[in-house]
Amino acid sequence: MDGNSAIGEAAIRAGCRCYFGYPITPQNELTEYMAMHLSRKKGCAFVQAESELAAINMVYGASLVGARAMTSSSSPGISLKQEGISYLAACELPAVIVNMQRGGPGLGSISAAQSDYFQATRGGGHGDYRTIVLGPSSVQELADLTMRAFELADKYKIPVIILGDGVLGQMMEPVEFKKEAPAELPIRENSLRGATGRPSKIVKTFTSNPSELEEINWSLFRRYTLIKKQETTCETFMVDDARLVVIAFGIAARIAKGAIKTARAEGLKIGLLRPITLWPFPEEQVKEVAKTTGQFLVFEMNMGQMIEDVQLALAGQGEVAFYGRPGGVIPAPSEVARVITRLYYQKGLK
């Protein structure tokens, strides 16, 4: 199954019955999967919106009435959703947003890239807010993290971004779905389904009193602190004895893993740390690894974005090198292996 369709199937199994999207390569298979499965089924909604702006605001609407709703796009389209994401975050409305990144900036290329990391992890829209950001690195993980995304979104009333990339969306790999689609559409509590038997409710952020808005901000950030504590996840691979640890996410981590295996085969002690939640970033885990390793290589398919989170986590401990390929270039594992090996020798680790 291709990655995009896997997201679609996982979403449906997670109880997502509302999808609003707009075509853009390389994520069209997801939109099309949802068209196939939701557009004519009772109790389901599929709308091909007139734009990404409309789509994210339809998600907002569906989320208001308690539905598990989703939208997806790729880089330029995600830029257009920034205002909407800021509203979702501010109004504490769950939603799942998929970004199958492509090369940028501008119209760019449709090849896979990772250059929307800043936008996703630092709230590319206006105002202080965060979204949970998940960075899958296989088709199986696309499926698993999609399901997790819906759960996290509901649990913390927060938009969750799945930060994939073109290749992940397009490629096919075997995938297993761990859950059956629920028979009933889950309805979130507190949703705006009419003031029957209760006082009427308001969902809003606007205020003429900044202190009120400040309180909203603080309450959001208290939740963010909780999320940091409870939901940060990452994968480590052979870090225990590693003298050099590569930090990479998504498809880049997968490539790096291949490269590390090559290097290990040649006796180089190299490990991998792969953040799975990009926000919250696994700071503690990086710090932990830094206790035993002094050398890091951050590898990203961009000009250097996650590296800031790594540096912030390390706060001066250890040395951090960077290897980046922007614009949609997908380096081969062998190329990354060369880079790692060179660095390993340069730093006198062997």
Added chain:
Amino acid sequence: MDGNSAIGEAAIRAGCRCYFGYPITPQNELTEYMAMHLSRKKGCAFVQAESELAAINMVYGASLVGARAMTSSSSPGISLKQEGISYLAACELPAVIVNMQRGGPGLGSISAAQSDYFQATRGGGHGDYRTIVLGPSSVQELADLTMRAFELADKYKIPVIILGDGVLGQMMEPVEFKKEAPAELPIRENSLRGATGRPSKIVKTFTSNPSELEEINWSLFRRYTLIKKQETTCETFMVDDARLVVIAFGIAARIAKGAIKTARAEGLKIGLLRPITLWPFPEEQVKEVAKTTGQFLVFEMNMGQMIEDVQLALAGQGEVAFYGRPGGVIPAPSEVARVITRLYYQKGLK
């Protein structure tokens, strides 16, 4: 003169003849100033666009044909411009974009805030790119930095963001303009004014070849390195003997300065570092100050954004505390003075 009008006047004196905007509080006075001065004058263009999206794309069009063009908005409207800014950056087109920030996220409040720092400094749109970001802290500086913005934009073929805030735009202060409006509209070389006497030209980013896009990315970043070297500016105030240095920008820096004066009057050795270019961030200057001071307080009218740049610059040197007020709350200098003083004693500096 109010801050918003001062920007307008400065822009016109800098040779800006094209303004495209859309109403949003608290920056309407700028749009209105431009309507008054550009909407009926020959050789000038003022369009109240149908949306912020349209406005930024009109700027793109005007910049294509070599005009000095400008747009302005406030937080939610700036979110809508992210796609367009990414295109401008990718196509190496100069433009000046004013963000008179208000409280967020969502519709938020219309009071002054500084919570779009991440969005501005890390390219809130998709892809790897940067914009120059200037952080004025008085009406006079709004005027001066507006003029500088147009020069930088043209010099480096880059969009420049003026990151102001609601209060700066609304308040009146005396202001002096250092330059007369030029009689002639400057036309940038290389603009697309028709292929007369030369081969036809193309402005584009799209490619089916990622390596081509990668090369564009590298060339952008080579320019960015140059900008970092040549254009980084900041103000320091009484840092030489300071045992605690406050780092703040814009209106917050101004408030902090007042607070520092109070504290100094009581014999506390406190200084201020105020980044004027927010991107490029004055890393070196921060490092320089860290040679003599071990304690920092970052004060922002948000939940903590610029603090990451400070931490990145310090890389573990010194201790960094944070004081933030989000959502449009504007703390009084006396309040900030209390925070500073408390920290000063806590850290045993006295």
Added chain:
Amino acid sequence: MKLIYSRPKSLKKAVFHYCPGCGHSVAHRLICEVIDEMGLQEKTLGIPPPGCSVFAYNYFDVDMAESAHGRGAAVATGVKRAYPEIVVFTYQGDGDLAGIGTAETIHAANRGENITTIFINNAVYGMTGGQMAPTTLCGMKTTTTPYGRDHLLEGHPIKMSEILALLEGVAYIERVAVNSPSNIRKTKKAIAKAFQMQLDKRGFSMVEILSPCPTNWKMSSVQAWKWVDEEMAKVFPLGVFKDVTEKKDAD
């Protein structure tokens, strides 16, 4: 003596923040009267816009949710598709609906979304301080047309009811005004009809309300109410532009 006219039940007991003589207040009350009379208070969700009516949720005693500027129709689409049992209405200004929200409005209408839109046309961006709206009349001075709107530079006022009436998904469009007792009565009828269309699942319904804005028109309330008839209604003629329930001659 019997009390024959008082505050509708679904209108909260709060003082409007609107300026004296503002049409928004009247429109609010009429919507509440309709909601009460149709018994919809417990199953309605209202979507107010950024605009002078941004605080509408402080007045309507039904579920209410803020929307991003111009996106009301998209939000309502999401709402109604996800939960068709709700009665959803958007409340939008002319800057909101005919400016930044043009695409969302046209496409929701074209899809025949089963939603109701109350469109307050006051020929100006009220909230932000009186800038030109897409519906500002030619010659009218606003803060962004200080020399008067010139159709050669700023175009003619845009007529959303006429445009939307072209679309096949539209069930009902009427343009009314809240500037006289009889017009106010007609407005209420139109609003009721629009909600009925939604209850009958006929598709998109919209009531465009010409609404005085004394503050930005720089007139007294009484002048402003007159001006709606004397100037505005000439450019924006009142009437039904589409009604799928009407017998058509040319059918």
Added chain:
Amino acid sequence: MKLIYSRPKSLKKAVFHYCPGCGHSVAHRLICEVIDEMGLQEKTLGIPPPGCSVFAYNYFDVDMAESAHGRGAAVATGVKRAYPEIVVFTYQGDGDLAGIGTAETIHAANRGENITTIFINNAVYGMTGGQMAPTTLCGMKTTTTPYGRDHLLEGHPIKMSEILALLEGVAYIERVAVNSPSNIRKTKKAIAKAFQMQLDKRGFSMVEILSPCPTNWKMSSVQAWKWVDEEMAKVFPLGVFKDVTEKKDAD
């Protein structure tokens, strides 16, 4: 023997990347012929969209600049306002112009921007792989309407020429097709007329071109060209929808 038909000068000597039988190629050539005949090669700026025609700059030998999806009319507005001496045209697909770019198109037209738009209506999102466009016919299967477009859920195909003709800033709107020798000839005339409107500063001009997309319609080229007449033109009737230079009876 005299050479009576060959490649226009302003069409670069490059192989089109379009599929066999695609209407884009024909439209490109016609625009170039008009540019050559009107002597505009040195003073024209073309704005192609994301879409199958994203690479149009590889074919037109005039200044060309990429635009963000749907924003062609806004970009052209900026261009023309900043430098009125240029002849600017946007080239836009139906997803681009009638979908995401609805607001920009309508408002540029309403302002009477003195620009020319070539609107390629192929009833589908070509570039992205054949999704439903706002102009997809009812019943048509696309990758996002796998069961056929159902007007109750997806609405009817939207008719941009008819809508834009309502706007006062519009100088000229014609719907043509590139599916037969005579229609192609008419298309060329319409394009020439649209550019002439711009040269004469009459306001917004647009030529909507019904354009075959054999690939996504899943037809042979010959079938697709026929289908334009047989199905598409029934929903999108050909003809002039507005022409300010025409003598009007009702004037």
Added chain:
Amino acid sequence: MIVRPAEKTPVRSLLIIVSDKQSTAKIVRGAIVISRELCKGCELCISFCPKKVISQSDKLNAAGYLSAVFSDNGQCTGCAICAIVCPEVAIEVYRE
């Protein structure tokens, strides 16, 4: 953020309407009660009342407006036109 209006309505709207109704003295066919504190003095009721039985007070109310006053001279028909036009929903109408 979901706010129950009862808890968090902004200050301005918390001015709950207090019944500061003027007494409804002698009643002939109709009568109205104008809430002095809701009234914003727009004069629309005054202008539209067919019987001209509403006039403007010469005293500002708490919000600073010259509110409308019902001059109950027995002419009021209870036609409710004043209430229909009143933007502030400040008028209650009674009829026999």
Added chain:
Amino acid sequence: MIVRPAEKTPVRSLLIIVSDKQSTAKIVRGAIVISRELCKGCELCISFCPKKVISQSDKLNAAGYLSAVFSDNGQCTGCAICAIVCPEVAIEVYRE
């Protein structure tokens, strides 16, 4: 980014048209020349030619298409209909 097309046109379009014109043999009133390499075999010229003097080759061209072939039997009127419909601008028309 401003690219002069001569320097940087993507590979695909660099396939400059080579004149691989078929010879224009016996001429009566009109004749056409079809570029074998530009042709994408859409068959539109074949279908629209009023004289039916174009047919499909049975050999694929380099791009893998069965290109159109002019069967110059003296019937061609040089009406240019084939060229007008040809999406690839692959046809040149000659007339006496």
Added chain:
Amino acid sequence: MLIKTLIAGFGGQGVLSMGLNLAEAAMLEGKNVTYLPAYGAEVRGGTANCTVAISDDEIASPVASSPEFVVAMNQPSAVKFQHHIQSGGLFFLNSSLVEVEILRGDIEIVRVAANKIAEELGSPKAANMVMLGALTRKSGLVELASMIETLKRIMGAKKKLVDVNEKALKTGYDLF
């Protein structure tokens, strides 16, 4: 010395022009000055306020959380701002419209029947100037002469208007 003045009332009362007048007069005297009007939703429904900061030194913030002087031209403003005023500050009340009881004992209250006086002067619209005159005298922020000169600058050619306002200003000034 930094002194902040907040002036509040409802629209149409000329609250913003009072602030502007004060700000420009102080500028004329070579002081550092900021003027900040309240904006946006705050001013819907007819209320308005502005803050003027005057100082010999750079001004840190144009916002006044606890101004030295507060002018309340109407009842709602008096209610809203009475708790903002700095201890020891002056509270100017337009006693023509304000009936509220002031509970604080740590501030000085200056009652000016601005509307009444203006009416008596035959120019009911000049109530703001009466108050401004009183403010000028009691606050000592600027000279009366600077106020009058600024008035002339702002109102320019309209001689009659200037006269009316000048008279009101002086009347207010002479109250104390």
Added chain:
Amino acid sequence: MLIKTLIAGFGGQGVLSMGLNLAEAAMLEGKNVTYLPAYGAEVRGGTANCTVAISDDEIASPVASSPEFVVAMNQPSAVKFQHHIQSGGLFFLNSSLVEVEILRGDIEIVRVAANKIAEELGSPKAANMVMLGALTRKSGLVELASMIETLKRIMGAKKKLVDVNEKALKTGYDLF
């Protein structure tokens, strides 16, 4: 062992279904597999390609910068991809359509007149299956039986279609 195969041609030649068939057959055999079609602007104008990676271990990248096996079903693909192929790799050429001269001496060239053979079999559309058969045999990536089973799975009920394709597959397999 990780082996990558790139299959290219123009649309309509069934290039993507070749890749899918290979990928699914390998999955059937319990291998780790990724399948990556080229997408977007790449596929306008009729060209298409896809990459299949097969491995016993986790697959690091589905992209092939230097595949072991390359199948070129038409001339442009042969030109474009001849330099990508790994030294020592196999280059499958559809000699019915490819005339280009291959300049590299470090790879093995396998010419299959796929179209001609398919035509001879009476099913010109099955040229891809002929080639796939040849690929199966020469590459040893999967068993022929797995290929046939996958074919049946994918084509499902359409018995006649399966038969035609199976025949073509076997013919290609038996060429070597």
